[in-house]
Amino acid sequence: AAAAALKDLELDLNGYPNTYSDGLRDALAELYDLERDNFIVGSGSDELLDVSFKTFTEWGDSCVSPVPSYSLYNYFIELNGGKSINVDLDEDFQLDVDAMLAPKAKVMIMPSPNNPTGNTFRSKDIEEILERTEGIVIVDEAYGEYAKESMISRVNEFDNLIVLRTFSKAYAMAAMRVGYAVAGKSVADMMTCVKIPYSLNAISELTAIAAVKDQDFIKRSVSMVNEQRPYLDAGLRKLGFETYHSDSNFIMARSPVDHAVLVSKLKEKGVMIRDFGSKRRTENCVRTTIGTKELNDILLEKIAEVIDEC
Numbered sequence: 001a002a003a004a005a006l007k008d009l010e011l012d013l014n015g016y017p018n019t020y021s022d023g024l025r026d027a028l029a030e031l032y033d034l035e036r037d038n039f040i041v042g043s044g045s046d047e048l049l050d051v052s053f054k055t056f057t058e059w060g061d062s063c064v065s066p067v068p069s070y071s072l073y074n075y076f077i078e079l080n081g082g083k084s085i086n087v088d089l090d091e092d093f094q095l096d097v098d099a100m101l102a103p104k105a106k107v108m109i110m111p112s113p114n115n116p117t118g119n120t121f122r123s124k125d126i127e128e129i130l131e132r133t134e135g136i137v138i139v140d141e142a143y144g145e146y147a148k149e150s151m152i153s154r155v156n157e158f159d160n161l162i163v164l165r166t167f168s169k170a171y172a173m174a175a176m177r178v179g180y181a182v183a184g185k186s187v188a189d190m191m192t193c194v195k196i197p198y199s200l201n202a203i204s205e206l207t208a209i210a211a212v213k214d215q216d217f218i219k220r221s222v223s224m225v226n227e228q229r230p231y232l233d234a235g236l237r238k239l240g241f242e243t244y245h246s247d248s249n250f251i252m253a254r255s256p257v258d259h260a261v262l263v264s265k266l267k268e269k270g271v272m273i274r275d276f277g278s279k280r281r282t283e284n285c286v287r288t289t290i291g292t293k294e295l296n297d298i299l300l301e302k303i304a305e306v307i308d309e310c
């Protein structure tokens with residue numbers, strides 16, 4: 001639907017877009033049964049990450065994120081004058097609630113499902129963090145469409161909760177740079193004051209509105225991933241990988257051969273996967289997207305070739 005909207009585009013280039021993208025915020029409000037004022041939209045969820053820290057972090061404030069998780073958090077925290085504190089996840093890659101709360105951070109951020117491990121965090125842990133902290137808690141649901149649970153419906157219950165979502169993953173629209181934050185109205189209002197007006201351009205807004213109204217696409221995409229996840233997981237295990245539970249559209253797995261060799265030899269064969277093997281906690285691990293059956297078969301075949309060559 002977004003591609004079709006782009007094709008039939010009739011746009012007056014001379015006019016500005018709507019200041020805070022009310023059209024898209026209304027479409028999202030309808031989708032989640034919330035109100036326009038619960039939403040802030042911007043140029044990718046990366047903009048909303050930046051806006052969140054810009055709004056709630058003052059110079060020297062501590063901000064907490066778990067490890068391993070999304071590497072850009074530390075960048076946005078420090079760029080906005082904050083001090084980033086990284087707290088280890090437990091053995092099952094779940095949140096260590098007491099350790100997360102200990103630094104009494106101004107802002108805490110966690111992706112759920114987590115990137116790169118793939119699992120969701122227990123909602124009771126997220127709720128406990130929300131209840132026990134006086135700071136802001138950002139739950140980055142970049143892969144939320146694939147997960148069974150979401151914190152979006154809870155934004156009016158917790159006045160310190162911000163949920164981030166993006167059109168870059170399940171919506172398959174990374175090129176358009178659209179993301180959104182969902183929060184209670186007072187937090188949303190503070191973020192709107194800080195955000196640059198017009199940061200979402202008119203073309204991106206129009207295609208995102210079309211995409212929101214095409215939830216069938218999301219259903220098809222998510223069910224394809226749900227179907228292929230156990231298939232790819234079993235294929236990787238058969239090749240000697242130790243796979244981790246995923247609630248997302250990717251799988252993290254510990255390679256039976258050297259991670260760097262695997263990734264570079266696959267690249268020579270035209271297959272790109274992400275290397276996390278030299279990072280602490282994900283030693284010798286790689287992360288691969290779950291594709292169509294055809295793509296997953298190519299991936300498994302090329303990995304088998306590399307293992308043979310090793």
Ligand SMILES: *Cc1c(COP(=O)(O)O)cnc(C)c1O
Binds near residue numbers: 070
């Ligand atoms: C991809 C990703 C983002 C960034 O999304 P954009 O909307 O493209 O900026 C944010 N958080 C996580 C965890 C991601 O994986």
